[in-house]
Amino acid sequence: MNYAENILGTIGNTPLVKLNKVVEGIDALVLAKVETFNPGNSTKDRMALKMVEDAEADGRLKPGGTIIEGTSGNTGMGLALAAIIKGYKCIFVITDKQSKEKMDILRAVGAKVIVCPTDVEPTDPRSYYSVSKRLSTEIPNSWYVNQYDNPSNALAHYEQTGPEIWEQTDGKVTHFVVGVGTGGTISGIGKYLKEKNPNIKVWGIDTYGSVFKKYHETGIFDENEIYSYITEGIGEDILPKNVDFSVIDGFTKVTDKDAAVYTRKIALEEGIFVGNSAGACVKGLHQLKEHFTKDDVVVVLFHDSGSRYVGKMFNDDWMRERGFLDEEITKAEDVIKDHKDKPLVIVRTEELVSHAIERLKKYNISQIPVIDTTGFVGSLDETDLFRSYVEDRNIAEKPIREIMGKPYPIVKANTPIEEISKLINKDNQAVLVDLGNGKYHIITKHDIISSIK
Template sequence: MDFSNNILGTIGNTPLVKLNKVVDGIDALVLAKVETFNPGNSVKDRMAVKMVEDAEADGRLKPGGTIIEGTSGNTGMGLALVAIIKGYKLICVISDKQSKEKMDILRAVGAKVVVCPTNVEPTDPRSYYSVSKRLAEETPNSWYVNQYDNLSNSLAHYEQTGPEIWKQTDGKITHFVVGVGTGGTISGVGKYLKEKNPNIKIWGIDTYGSVFKKYHETGIFDENEIYSYITEGIGEDILPKNVDFSLIDGFTKVTDKDAAVYTRKLALEEAIFVGNSAGACIKGLLQLKEHFKTDDVVVVLFHDSGSRYVGKMFNDDWMRERGFLDENVTKAEDVIKDHIDKELIVVRTEELVSHAIERMRKYKISQIPVVDINGFVGSVDETDLFRSYVADKNVAEKPIKEVMGKPFPIVKLGTSIEEVSKLFTKENDAVLIDLGNGNHHIITKYDIIGAIK
């Protein structure tokens, strides 16, 4: 009989899969190391077991203890498997940008999940780094994993992932490409492969809002490069000890949109349902294609499963809200198609300014057309009202006609986006589109910006 004593015995030996359509234009053989085949559906299972076993060996983690970790979700899942099998409690501290699926999965396997804000400094007491450390200090018989600086992370990949890739490619690998977060995968695999063949190139995939690429190229930790981004699992606003920059030949940065789009392409064109960082890796590969020759063997590692992003990259509404869907937007009506059926909010000339202000608050809008019995005769926006209020504190009880500006321009259905855009000026913040049958809709600068791809 061939079986594992528990689920931890199934970690590793994940397959290499040749990529085809999605890497069209790259001459080299491109192989994906698909880590979703691990029981926790991610590469993080490997280092979770290694970090726990090393902590047990040197006494940092004691029987019945509580494991505490800040995680983007995947390390938490790996730790949850180990905690269940070995009898530990687990607290996962996760940032609020991570998918709901990741949080739900962690709770499903018994972890306590603490959610922290994303858009704060690492040293902020609310950050998931700080909260993890504080919980470890406050919780009796606990161990703070700290995957970023815990070198058992990269050692796991040096001992397991690197040798697997070398064996599976029969030593013919020429390039290894992977997203960089904690740095354990790229450093552990990179160290092993370069020991086998120093000519193998190691490329890291970074994201905009992260410090890795510039630091690698200049040695400068530029805090101006740090800002919130959507892509999960790669990039950092710190320099983890697991990132060994001496092993990395270079980085390329991938936008949030490209990472999301190529994640979907992998599912649709290769039938490989993997996560957000995999899409970033594919776009990064295409950006690096001039580095690859016909006889090269390029291995790219896919970290996790697409099931953790069903509510994000694989959801059309989520993609559309962020302008990530490449939809054909050429006409005026295209930019408002998601809300074209909403009633146009107007105010009449004899109504009071207070009525316009009330409508702006209620409907969360900044511009309102002004009408009388003949049609559109003016407009008001929050800037006009603010200036009027500064000049006269009693303006709220005055009729709209005394403070209104010029009416918004009106365009017909089918008017091009280019023509509509020309109508926006410093003095004019909106355009009306005539839908026919006496119906109109408003187009704002926000609508135009939302259509920009």
Template sequence: MKFSKNILETIGNTPLVKLNKIVEGIDALVLAKVETFNPGNSVKDRMAVKMIEDAEADGRLQPGGTIIEGTSGNTGMGLALVAIIKGYKLICVISDKQSKEKMDILRAVGAKVVVCPTDVEPTDPRSYYSVSKRLASETPNSWYVNQYDNMSNSLAHYEQTGPEIWEQTDGKITHFVVGVGTGGTISGVGRYLKEKNPNIKIWGIDTYGSVFKKYHETGIFDENEIYSYITEGIGEDILPKNVDFSLIDGFTKVTDKDAAVYTRKIALEEAIFVGNSAGACIKGLHQLKEHFKPEDVVVVLFHDSGSRYVGKMFNDDWMRERGFLDENITKAEDVIKDHIDKQLIVVRTEELVSHAIERMRKYKISQIPVVDINGFVGSVDETDLFRSYVADKNVAEKPIKEVMGKPFPIVKLATPIEEVSKLFTKENDAVLVDLENGNHHIITKYDIIGSIK
């Protein structure tokens, strides 16, 4: 009989798959190392086992202990599998930008999940780096993994992933392209491949808001480059010890939008359901295409499964809210189509200013049309109300008609977006759309900005 003694023995030996439609225009053979075939559905299973086994061997992790780690989700999943099989407890500290699916999966495999804010400095006591270290110091019989500086991370890929790629390509690989986060994958695989053939090029995929590319090119750690970004699993605001910049030939940066769009394209064009960093890698490949020749063999690594992003990159509403869907916005109807069924909030001329303020708070809006029995006769916005309040502290008890401004312009559903945009001025912050059924809808400056691609 052929069987594995436990799930950990199924880690590794993931397939190499030729990419076709999505790499059209790239003049080389492009192969994807699809790491979703690991039992935890990500490349991180490999280093999770290695880091725990090495910690057991040198006594850092004792029987019955608690494993503590800051993770974007995938390392946590790998650690959870090992913890279950080996009898450890696990605490995962995760940033709030990670998908809900990742958090739910971690809880499903027995991990305690602690969520921390994303948009804070690494040294901030609320950051997931700081919280991880604090929990490790407070928890008896615990071990802080620290995948960023734990060199067992890159060693796992030197011993496993690199040799697999070399063997699967029969030593013909010319380029290795991968997203860089902790640096374990690119450094471990890169070191092995360059030992086999120093001419192999190692390219890292970075994201805007991360420091890697500029640091590699200039040696400058530029804190001005650090800001919050959406792409998960790659990029950093620190320099992990696992990133060996001497092994990396170059970086290219990919935007959040391009990473998200290409993540969806991989599923639709290659039938490979993978995560956000894979989309970044494919877009990065296209940005690097002038480096490839017809005889080249390019291997790109797909880190994790698309199942961890169904509420984000694979959700139309999420994509639309961020302007990531390439929709053709040409007329007023296109701007309001996703919320056309919402009721238009109005205020009447004889109502009090306090009523308009209350409605603005309740519905979180800044402009309200004013109506009487004849229709639209005026408008109020938060700027006007603020100025009125500064001039007269009793304005809240006055009727709207005493403070209202001119009515908003009214356009038809088919009015070109260029014409709608011209109606926004310093004196006018909204436009009404005639729905041609007796009702109206409102377009604000925010809606126009949101439609810009």
């Protein structure tokens, strides 16, 4: 009989799959190392188990201990599987930009999940780096994994993933391309492949908001490059010790939109349901195609499963909200189509200003039309409202007709977006769209800006 002693025995030996439609225009054989076949559905299973076993061997992780780690979700899943089999508890600290699916999956395998803000400095006590370290000092018999600086991370890929790629390509691999986060995957695999053949090129996929590309090219750690981004699992605002820049030949940066769009293309065109970093990698391949020839064998690693992103990149509403869907917006009705069924928020001339303020806050809006029995007769803008309130604190108890501005222009649903843009200016912050049958909707400056691709 052929079976594994437990689920950990199924880690590794993932397939190499030829990519076809999604890499059209790239003059090389492109093979994807599909790491979703690991039991935790990501490449992180390999290094998670390696880090646990090495910590057990040298006494850092003791029986009955608690594993603590800051994770984007996938390393946590690998650690949780190891913890289940080996009898440890887990506490994972995750950022609020990670998908809800990742958080739910970690809880499903018995981990405690603590969510921290994304948009803070790494040294901020609220950052997931800082919270992880603090918990490891406060909780008895705990071990802080620190995948960013833990050498077992890269070693796992040097010992396992690199040799698999070399054997599966019969040593013919010429390029290796992968997203870079902690650096363990690219450094471990890159080191192994270059030892086998120094001519193999290793390319890292970075994202805008991350420091890797510029640091590799100039040696400068530029804090001005750091800002919040959507793409998960790649890019960093720190320099992890696991990133061995000496084995990396270059980086290319991929936008959040391109990463999301290509994640969906991989599923639709190849039938491979993988995550956000895979989309970034495939777009990166197209950006690097001038480096490949028809005789090359390019291996790209797909980190994790698309199941982690069903509420994000695979959700049309989520994509549309961020302007990631290439939908043509030419008319007024195109701008409001996703929310035209929602009722228009209005106030009446004889209501108090305090009522308008409450409505602006409740619905998180900046402009509101004013009506009376004859129809639209005025408007309120939060900026004007604030200015009036500063001048007269008693304004809140006055009727709205005393401070309202002129009514918003009304346009038809088929009015071109160019005409609407001309109507919105510093004196007029919105227009109303006549949808027929007595229904109206509002288009604001924010809506116009959001519609720009």
